[in-house]
Amino acid sequence: xxxxxxxNLEAPHATFKGxxxxxxxxxxxxxxxxxxxxxxxxxxxxxxxxVKTPSTYDTFDIGxxxxxxxxxxTSRMAMxxxxxxxxxxxxxxxxxxx
Numbered sequence: 044x045x046x047x048x049x050x051n052l053e054a055p056h057a058t059f060k061g062x063x064x065x066x067x068x069x070x071x072x073x074x075x076x077x078x079x080x081x082x083x084x085x086x087x088x089x090x091x092x093x094v095k096t097p098s099t100y101d102t103f104d105i106g107x108x109x110x111x112x113x114x115x116x117t118s119r120m121a122m123x124x125x126x127x128x129x130x131x132x133x134x135x136x137x138x139x140x141x
Contacts, residue, residue: 046075046132052093052103057129057136061120065096068120070113072129073105079132082110 050056055071062068074091075082082088088110093103122136130137 046128049074049091052105055093055124057125057133058123059120060123063096063120065098067097069095070120071103075132086111 046056050073052071052073055073056075057072059070059072060068071093072090073093076090077085077088086109089107090110090113091105092108092113093105094108095101095103125136
């Protein structure tokens with residue numbers, strides 16, 4: 044499955060859990076818009092994500108976020124799930140696997 048094709052909430056491309064700025068946080072990556080190579084050149088590259096925190100009343104809010112902001116948050120988190128396509132496109136995130 045292409046990472047540019049939207050995944051659903053139950054089967055995201057990747058899932059990250061840990062402590063974010065608002066407490067316990069879960070990110071589910073649903074869609075990317077560019078290739079990893081293009082994202083590296085674009086400070087405004089974005090992904091569609093579903094995020095759940097105590098501030099969202101433990102429900103998922105879905106929307107776009109800047110890759111740079113999300114990567115900064117996920118560096119403090121563990122990857123709990125990822126598709127083969129995700130690991131192939133973003134091999135550096137494999138080190139975050141719990």
